[in-house]
Amino acid sequence: MTASSQTQAPILPHHFHKPSVIVRFRENLRKSWFKYSRNKLSVIGLVVVLLVVLTAIFAPLVSPYPQHASAFVDFENAGQPPSLRNLLGTDVFGRDILSRIFFAFRGALLMSIVVLAIAVPIGVLLGLIAGYYKNTWIDTLIMRTTDVFLAIPPIILALAIASVLTPNLMNSMIAVTVMWWPWYTRLVYGMASSCRNEYFVIAAELTGASKAHILFREILPNCLSPVFTKMALDVGWVILISASLSFVGLGEQPPTPALGQMVSDGARYMPDLWWYAVFPGLAIVIVILGFNLMGDGLRDMLEQRMG
Amino acid sequence: MEPLLEVQNLHVWYRVYGGYSKVLNGVNFLVNKGERVGLVGEAGCGKTTTMKTILRILPDQVSKIAQGKILFNGQDILQMNGNALQRIRSQGIAMIFQDPTAALNPVFTVGEQLSDVIRFSLRSIAQRKVEKKSIKQVAMQALKDVSMPDQERILGTYPIQLSGGMRQRVCISMAITTKRELLIADEPGTSLDVTIQDQILRLLHELVKQQNTSIILITHSLGVAREMTDRIYVMYAGTMVETAKADELFANPLHPYTLGLLASVPKLTGGGIAKGIPGRLPDYRNPPPGCRFSPRCPRAMPVCEFSPPPFFDVGYEHKVACYLFQESRND
């Protein structure tokens, strides 16, 4: 007879045994890494993300020509193909494309951080409230509003908002934030409304816990893993949207480099200066891919534990 | 009596993370023509796996038939090619699944599924071109045979619109619509409530009697097996441990597992909670090398832990796979 056959499954609902995500994360850091690293692609994603973040932070140090990240003109070296001097070639003003890509990472990452830092708390809070007050007018109001935001292609809504404001990085952040929260509201709503009928919430209600306690201490911890996963994936998406905005000229304004803006400028000099558009384009792909693979790894790590 | 289906030394493994789960470990059993055979054993002992292997409908990416023979009318099903297998499935053997909800495709109407079963059971292409009308006639008749009212309407419904009992009847109608030689009923109605289950079993009993088909009835109710079958096999952890005529088995159970099984039946006449069998099924990834019941067996001997016991004939068509009865063979 095996020893495990002796242990009886406890009868309490499984949520009672689950400490919050953060506590579990710390307790099982090694186990988590094992789960995360089981998929080699996730590890590659993590490496890419780390490299991108580091180059963005240390852009002035790692760029071959940091001065090229602003209004710099060197017509002698304009439109040079990739060479040892300029690994990814130069643009029409003679600026080093690699250096400009490194600096463009800064704006892209800053944008993702700001957008998610604002949109996620708002979205999660609204989702929690709507889910907890399911089938009341609060639910209807919040979720129908969400539907409206989700019914317009995100790029177009962001473009429209960015356009009525003055085009710059700040305003494109506002534009993207405005259209980003509904996704989190919808995500959390589904989970919160199913949590609402669980025993641990009912028990908390019966003991007279405050609404805030129920929302933030009882329901919220049970909704966090998918939110974290989605955030990791969304860094990539925000970068994509910000690239789209700067592609049409509604994001970061020249001479500050932005990936989308470099692609659209470069597309005008196709095919002669093909490197001008292609390398910034590939940089976008690599960054988004990195965050997506990392997000997949996080999902493997967090969601398997839920089962 | 003429053997219809003979399973010889069947080993089936499932692929699991880091190796194989060796679920079937040398299954041997025999169904004669016109015989009603019961198969009992606790959940997870490989009954359904055995039956799915007979029809070769185990998902092949997760399972592996390691060795063995399945002879149907003398031909090995495991060696058959597509066409021959198709013929076995459409005319030879049919299976009724345990859970009718899972066994019906949720996105097709009952009529659609039933008609296809009928259409593809017809032997030739020419026959398949029979008018839709006559296939529909056959389908309606099939539903009538399982005592479904209002057949016309039922043909147009989707499985979710039917009750569990009705779904089970639909499943049975698919299995019996073309008269097959062998019917496998895998705990029919277990997922339904007791009265419905009883109706389903009665219906099946009647149908088998009428059509004179052979049947393998899988059940975990010993009472049902006794009432409905001629002979019973007791299965434990991927092997047959005992077989005998139904009455003989109840009068003279021999294998320690069978004894345990009989002792765990709650008695309606009172006498307290039935005695169970302590312990649980072995880990199939790393099963005991000898008798798979030996870790739970109250009468295990040293030999049991090393080599799996073969069937020992104890007379009266009664066989036991247990070293305790080794002597009786020598008599």
Added chain:
Amino acid sequence: MRIGPFLLRRLLLSFFVLIGISVLIFVIARIVPGDPARMALGPRAPQEVVDRLRKEMYLDKSIPEQYFYWIKGVVQGDFGKSLYSKRDVSADIMEYLPATLELAFLSAIFMVIFAIILGVLAARYRDTWVDTVIRTMSYLGVAIPAFVVAVLFLLLFGYVWPILPVIGRYSAWIVPPSPVTGFAGLDSLFAGNFSAFWDSFKHLLLPAFALALGSIFQEARITRSAMVDNMNKDFLAAERGYGIPERVIMFKYLLKPSLIPTVSVMGLDIASLMGNAFLVELIFNWPGISRYGINAMLNKDLNAISAVIIIFGLIFVVVNIIVDLIVAYLDPRIRLSGARGS
């Protein structure tokens, strides 16, 4: 068929979404700093002209009244005048929208067809190199923005290996047929001009593929995993066991339930496809609504911006109703519960 109540409920919901979109757009248009009338006429216009325009645009009325007059116009197809093109916005839309719809439609068709074919292949040959290639491409497909695909296509098929035209809607030597519907394909067919039809079709191919490429592999992946999930279901084992041939199992009993998740996400994919069309059109110089929309945005042409967003919202809503109807057709569980619910 009991599809009626389901459709009705769906339409009602969409109606409210459209109202919401109109309010949202109205709000966006009003957060613009400065006076819209002054912006339209430029800084040197005399004050009385500006005041007259303010009155015409109902800017002197209260905000709810402004919304009322605006939405009244919108319902009648009157979006006001474009500040940029100086024409009726609705006339502009009628001129530019067909080219965009043409592109989006072909692209959606590519998406559906290739996604299903590749999904079935990946499921059929799972865990072989076919599956691996499709999986790898789906990772890339998620990460690669359509406008980057467009740039790469432009380089590869336009210049390095010039097999397809990359600029505009017709070649220079083609006399475009007179616009009846605005759709190049239909117009040239009506005119009996097959060379124009073929030419416009060739022009469509690259932009449409660039738009669809990312979604194709993602959808193929969804189809594949739904098929692999369903392969292990009891109902397939049962159907197989009853002697239904493998080919019927694969293409009927397995494919239909497996398409449900694919089709369900297709609505969202088509929305993002419409959005991406905005950027891809710029690269291929496609004379669609995006050039118009972007110009409107860069010039703060509020009437045109509102109109473009309303149109896209409307398209999204219509596409989603169609998608829901297809899902309801595929999945009786949704159809029947929908009917019961109303």
